[in-house]
Amino acid sequence: MNTPLSWIKAYVPELVVSPQEYTDAMTLSGTKVEGFECLDKNLEKIVVGHILSIERHPDADKLIICQVNVGEETVQIVTGASNVAVGDKVPVVLDGGKVAGGHDGGALPEAGIKIKKGKLRGIESCGMMCSIEELGGTSEMYPDAPESGIYILPGDAIPGEDAVELLGFHDTVFEYEITSNRVDCYSVIGIAREAAATFRKSFVPPVVTATGNKEDINDYLKVSVKDNKLCPRYCARMVKNIKIAPSPVWMQRRLAACGIRPINNIVDITNYVMEEFGQPMHAFDYDYIANHEIIVACAKDGDTFQTLDGQERKLDRSILMINDGEKAVGIAGIMGGDNSKITDDVKTMVFEAACFDGTNIRLSSKKVGLRTDASGKFEKGLDPNNAILAMNRACQLIEELGAGEVVGGIIDIYPETREGKRIPFEPEKMNRLLGTKISAETMLEYYKMIELGYDESSSDILIPTFRQDLECMADLAEEVARFFGYDKIPVSLPNGEATTGKLSYKLRVEQIAREVAEFAGFSQGMTYSFESPKVFDKLLLPIDSPLRVTVNILNPLGEDFSVMRTSPLHGMLNSLSTNYNRRNKSVRLYELANIYLPKAIPLTELPEERMQLTFGFYGDGDFFDMKGVVEELFEKTGMNKKPHYKPASDKPFLHPGRSAEIIYDGITIGYIGEVHPEVTDNYKISERAYVAVIDMPSMIPFTDFDRKYVGIAKYPAVTRDISMVVPKNILVGQIEEVIEQRGGNNLEGYELFDIYEGAQILSGFKSVAYSITFRATDHTLEDQEVSAVMKKILNGLQGLGIELRA
């Protein structure tokens, strides 16, 4: 919403304020000013000039030399403009003055253009006559200006006077951000009312006078409304003997400042009233209204309609239409029809000012794919009581502008009058909510400024219908706060019962996970929660993979963002790929984010959101580095049991011989592996890449931050080394299982210190060497105690086909 300050001042005549003061004060009282533009910011020393004589330039065919009276003196100006004549009054920028732009109408330079006297082909030129472009406008928005050439001022302009004033450019246009609840402020009147209250000045809205000839509209037109819910009010008036002409400059200026292009008097009046009252209006050519009858009713499924922009629109039975006796002539509240639009030949017209159901307009506008200034206003839910004011204001302007003869009477279908609400006046409650001590009298003064009434007998605040946003005490408290000043409300801190500030246990574990990851050289990445279903192919998931069962977005931004991820891998691999392709060496990333697993398809309840800790890297390191990170994490979260790794078979995206499930205390809590070379190819990573994914909900139950001190060993340890020949298919994990199972209470630990395949070892076998440590807590171990345990271990290993090396 844009308004020029001059229009606001028209209804708040006492308002004297700088643009910045206005911006600050209006914003603080709740009408947020986004910005402003002073139309005259680069217009300096521009006066009315009177062209006294014109002669040809001796050395240039396209230039003329003008003697121009600029008040005190006469100056010589050389120009290339061809539209000036002796006797014309024109805007002249004097030597040392400034204009807003060049004559070509290109982008306006921030600081304007300085004009100095100089010579044009040897002839002195002192100043410049200005076109509308040089004054910062366009001939489109200022149709009173010639398309190219010098702007010609009215004949009664006085030479030497301020031409900018005469042009109406000593004005500032403000741009507002109006919140959706304040429909009333989508109008000049609404903003002027707020401005008057903000600056404590009186508000003088335009006086709408009676209009119309002695005739009765009912002799011309019949109106019926079939659905009073969708159309709570429909007002119609008529104008005959229409004389299409340009609207006056003052009206054109106001519309241009609001960003609306002036067209002709009739169109301009409807636009003007829409800006002024916030009520969209429509005009139909009466001669094209069949049977001179208007019927407001819904379309039928499958109907089509050509709107006045020439587009064919598909309709259905939920869309409200304006029909005549035979056909549709407009989509209610959205756009009129091509078949009844006002043309330059119009003689008689029907003016419509109606109130339509906001929700219906919003939905219809979506369905027909057409959002207009009018629908944008209607969909917020307009005040039906405003419709008649706007209608009569439009007719008043018709008469004032001599645009036609208004027919007497009005057709007003308004079966259920909208009454203003009442809200109990509770000053104490309001002060308690705000933390203020504002007197009841002061509150009532504020209310009076914005036209809220007070019924002393019931102590109710009377809400005018244009303030549909006010419904309860809290709303009234905000009105008080706005005009008292948010900045004047005191500052305190809640002083109730103390509460404990803390992170949830889950967040604590995540925090430690982040620390471990970063300690191990992984940086935190973040990726989107939605992705393309095509990523499942990139990850080589079979068609029947449960990971392909996704939560789908009905209205995605595109296929790439259409399904909620069921695996964090694509995000990770994509990020690694980005880095790889930007030639970043050895990148380690981790992410903590949810995957979304539907419980049933179609979705009947919320999907399961599972937090995944995902590690990924390429470059320095291998599978076992990744394993080290995982085990570091377990240790730091108090998971002191030994995790187990089971070669994974169901992870098609991982290297089949280099991947494993991570098992803790019998439960699978994640997986780890080298990424399948085909998958790294798919992600254009030409190096080995490794990933590990921890399913946090599976891991968290095993975490434990409780620590208990165990005495430091007093008795010496005994270490035995064994060197074995092991069948190749036996995993060291199996050997360790035997050591653990058979090592007895005094087993302190074991360490793999050599593994070897190749010469000297029979093919099909490998050499594995362990160092096993025993220690008792209560005595020094005897040799034979250790030997007995070692024997048990060796027996167990023999069961796996393992022999001691000679």
Added chain:
Amino acid sequence: MRDQLEQIKKEALKQIEASDALEKLNDIKVAYLGKKGELTNVLKSMKDVAPEDRPKVGQLVNDARAVIEGKLEETIAVLQKKVREEQLNKEVIDVTLPAKRSKSGHTHPNTIALEEVERIFVGMGYEVMEGPEVEYDHYNFEKLNIPKNHPARDEQDTFYISDSIVLRSQTSPVQIRAMEEGKLPIRMLAPGRVFRSDEVDATHSPSFHQIEGLVIDKNITFADLKGTLAEFAKELFGPETKVKFRPHHFPFTEPSAEVDVTCFKCGGDGCRFCKGSGWIEILGCGMVHPNVLSMSGIDPDEYSGFAFGVGLERIALLKYEIDDMRLLYENDIRFLKQF
């Protein structure tokens, strides 16, 4: 014998003085003071001395020993010092050679900003909570006083999963979940992902983060809201920071406000960063709407509260002067390394 001792002493001192290595001194020590050393030999020959003279001779031997030992120690000390100095001189390194760093990773700027915010509010007694990212429509909208077909739904461009399930467009539904738990008073902070169908560009992302705050108790006032957020702004942006509350509209709060802080680059004078205004908008807030309280089973006549929502990316972009939001989701290590 006296002369003999004197001779030994003299010879020993001479040798000591002539020594230039610790090993030689050791040899001298053995040669004179050792079990078979010259002084020991003198002592051994005591048996030839008249008994009455023995103490005197003993004294003489001990004196000689003390002198030699003293000189030895002194010389050892000097030589040791010299050796240490030589060693140190040899071991000079170029201290400007590059450092050997442990290659630890980096925290995402969003997380750094979030942790700062969490630290501030946890210190004020807020509990950090979470809620689902895929959320029921009635938590995301209806219970927040945004009924079906409310125009505010259009403003938020929500992603729908079904008629009744959405990707939450705000963290505010966590407010409702906290209130429905029924434990009062509430001081909670709920950070998390939210989703809106905005095309990706330098200032928009279809997925971003908010931090929701909610306080419900008896006698909570708008003044409390102002005080809390003023404290927050000072903690986050520095003690000189001022806040400005501007009236605004949110369906689930009344009165509502948007909050600006003085630009932390120019301190409020106006610069390129704050587009010359001296202020930067950082959050929306307000007093919890009585309808919202009632819908969650809290009596608005007995309890009141305030809520606020901060855009995490907005804070991160502002605080770390990141000029393109896309950087936050690309995970280019050269970007992440800077945090």
